[in-house]
Amino acid sequence: MELLVATGIGALTAAGVYLLFRAQTFPVIIGLAFLSYAVNVFLFAMGRLAIDAPPIYSPDVKVYTDPLxxxxxxxxxxxSFGMTALIVVLALRGFLESGDDGVGARERADSESGRTTATDTGLEPGAAAASERGV
Incomplete structure (x- = not known):
């Protein structure tokens, strides 16, 4: 049974990490959900749950399960449900504003147009605009 649980945790973790490296927002969201499920199963398995044992201590019970x-x-x-809902809303907002659901949409657009931004040059935003104008 331990091998099955460990394999399941490993599979969820591997799938979550793989999906995090995708270039689209929806697979990244699913990857984060898989990682949170893997952590939940890991925490639950580390609790050494006893079968048919109550989680509340009473004097007549010899074996009980740790409720923590x-x-x-x-x-x-x-x-994780609340954070997933927030991430979905942020991803939807980003898609509606940019028209692309890629994770690096702004960097791709800047590199395709040949423009440099203030963060690329290390200058302040006003200085980067002035250097583009030739001032």
Missing amino acids: PQALVLTAIVI
Whole structure:
């Protein structure tokens, strides 16, 4: 059983890292979700859960499950859901503003037009505009 859980965590992590390196925003969002699922399963598996054992201590029960990993995973699920919703909204806004859902859309547009930005030259924004005009 441990091998199955470890393989599942490894597969989720590998898929998440692979999708993070894609050049589109939707695979990056799915990759982040896969990584959060992998962390949740890892936290849940590290809690050494006992089968048919209550999470609350009582004097008549000999074996009980530690409730802390369950609380951590539940909290992580809620936080990751909220963060995923925020990232989806930001990606949608970026797509609607730029017309491209590529991760490096601005850098590609600047390199295709041959323009240099202030961050490329290390100058302040006004100085970069002045250097383009030849001032």
